[in-house]
Amino acid sequence: MTQETIDQILKFRDDRDWKQFHNPKDLAISISLEAAELLEVFQWSGSDVSDKGKEAKIREELADVINYTVLMADACGLDIDEIVQEKIRVNNEKYPVEKAKGSSKKYDEL
Amino acid sequence: MTQETIDQILKFRDDRDWKQFHNPKDLAISISLEAAELLEVFQWSGSDVSDKGKEAKIREELADVINYTVLMADACGLDIDEIVQEKIRVNNEKYPVEKAKGSSKKYDEL
Amino acid sequence: MTQETIDQILKFRDDRDWKQFHNPKDLAISISLEAAELLEVFQWSGSDVSDKGKEAKIREELADVINYTVLMADACGLDIDEIVQEKIRVNNEKYPVEKAKGSSKKYDEL
Amino acid sequence: MTQETIDQILKFRDDRDWKQFHNPKDLAISISLEAAELLEVFQWSGSDVSDKGKEAKIREELADVINYTVLMADACGLDIDEIVQEKIRVNNEKYPVEKAKGSSKKYDEL
Numbered sequence: 553m554t555q556e557t558i559d560q561i562l563k564f565r566d567d568r569d570w571k572q573f574h575n576p577k578d579l580a581i582s583i584s585l586e587a588a589e590l591l592e593v594f595q596w597s598g599s600d601v602s603d604k605g606k607e608a609k610i611r612e613e614l615a616d617v618i619n620y621t622v623l624m625a626d627a628c629g630l631d632i633d634e635i636v637q638e639k640i641r642v643n644n645e646k647y648p649v650e651k652a653k654g655s656s657k658k659y660d661e662l
Numbered sequence: 663m664t665q666e667t668i669d670q671i672l673k674f675r676d677d678r679d680w681k682q683f684h685n686p687k688d689l690a691i692s693i694s695l696e697a698a699e700l701l702e703v704f705q706w707s708g709s710d711v712s713d714k715g716k717e718a719k720i721r722e723e724l725a726d727v728i729n730y731t732v733l734m735a736d737a738c739g740l741d742i743d744e745i746v747q748e749k750i751r752v753n754n755e756k757y758p759v760e761k762a763k764g765s766s767k768k769y770d771e772l
Numbered sequence: 773m774t775q776e777t778i779d780q781i782l783k784f785r786d787d788r789d790w791k792q793f794h795n796p797k798d799l800a801i802s803i804s805l806e807a808a809e810l811l812e813v814f815q816w817s818g819s820d821v822s823d824k825g826k827e828a829k830i831r832e833e834l835a836d837v838i839n840y841t842v843l844m845a846d847a848c849g850l851d852i853d854e855i856v857q858e859k860i861r862v863n864n865e866k867y868p869v870e871k872a873k874g875s876s877k878k879y880d881e882l
Numbered sequence: 883m884t885q886e887t888i889d890q891i892l893k894f895r896d897d898r899d900w901k902q903f904h905n906p907k908d909l910a911i912s913i914s915l916e917a918a919e920l921l922e923v924f925q926w927s928g929s930d931v932s933d934k935g936k937e938a939k940i941r942e943e944l945a946d947v948i949n950y951t952v953l954m955a956d957a958c959g960l961d962i963d964e965i966v967q968e969k970i971r972v973n974n975e976k977y978p979v980e981k982a983k984g985s986s987k988k989y990d991e992l
Binding site: 553554556557560561564567568569570572573575576577578580581583584586587588590591593594597600601602603606607610611612614615616617618619621624625627628630632633635636637638639640642643644647649652653654655656 | 663664666667670671674677678679680682683685686687688690691693694696697698700701703704707710711712713716717720721722724725726727728729731734735737738740742743745746747748749750752753754757759762763764765766
């Protein structure tokens with residue numbers, strides 16, 4: 553994600569004076585709500601797990617989730633690249649390639 | 663988010679041969695689950711809506727949500743900058759500055 | 773659900789003096805978190821949408837969701853039978869049998 | 883919840899021939915989605931954690947969650963009283979009164 557996109561997200565918020573509502577707890581709630589709207593696209597799809605015919609809604613709802621993750625990172629003073637790379641290091645320990653390769657098990661069941 | 667971070671996320675997946683599990687429906691489920699883990703940090707915090715004392719867990723759980731949004735975008739062939747900027751244009755229509763400024767109402771209640 | 777089961781749920785809470793934490797917002801968060809734990813049972817199951825091999829976890833996690841719905845109803849002074857029957861009446865209007873029969877569409881798409 | 887309420891929920895489903903869509907995975911998704919709609923009632927409420935002014939929406943959305951828990955129990959052949967009482971016994975072990983009284987910590991942090 554370019555800095556330009558991030559700046560657009562923050563400008564949208566600031567133009568509307570919405571920072572006042574963006575406390576960490578309500579932002580975490582908002583990320584959950586947008587994640588649910590993304591999931592709703594797949595409700596009652598049964599064993600059809602693909603994105604076929606659902607592309608337009610997925611674009612919109614996935615964008616909403618990303619939007620709020622940027623807003624939460626900003627509200628908490630976090631650098632996205634830093635926290636993601638940090639987590640990849642942690643996950644490298646939890647899921648060593650030799651154990652995790654080809655398995656969908658959680659780390660505590662590997 | 664730099665391309666390097668995105669590449670690290672995709673490399674982590676490919677090193678473990680996990681693409682086979684990453685169908686859109688299960689990725690949408692996974693985003694919801696990680697969003698819930700982020701939200702859990704605030705469970706029983708009552709009227710304390712801040713991130714104080716919760717920074718370490720927020721870093722980890724927010725990173726997990728972002729991680730899965732990148733994986734879902736990749737699985738669905740979506741460009742993150744494109745879909746986010748597209749959604750900002752839609753939201754600019756739904757939430758015109760003059761109406762939305764300083765209000766936390768949803769667009770259909772403005 | 774018998775009154776005895778409901779009484780056991782409330783007694784469990786009161787024995788631990790937990791009513792002080794049970795404000796409506798945190799209870800709504802808790803219902804979402806337990807719903808996510810139930811959903812996690814199906815993560816990475818792909819097109820296998822059944823409960824086979826997952827029975828023990830489903831029992832536990834579904835019980836947790838129900839548990840918190842009882843606690844929230846109590847915290848908000850709501851009668852479960854009353855609100856459910858009220859909602860069925862609303863849904864009867866939204867989903868008339870002749871239109872909704874055999875369709876998984878939402879009411880606004882019927 | 884009386885048997886009459888449960889019967890009304892199941893009759894509503896059967897009148898519309900909806901059992902065909904009610905596989906366990908999609909029902910777990912649906913419980914999560916309804917839990918999110920309940921949580922949405924509290925979005926942007928900040929440190930106001932009460933139900934004041936939100937009663938009508940809480941009634942509706944909590945009823946929807948309960949509705950789907952009944953449908954999932956039925957689809958999985960589970961008896962609600964049995965699984966809830968079973969879980970209370972488990973929780974009695976995890977949260978002994980002497981340790982858990984007055985604390986909102988999780989069992990693994992007690």
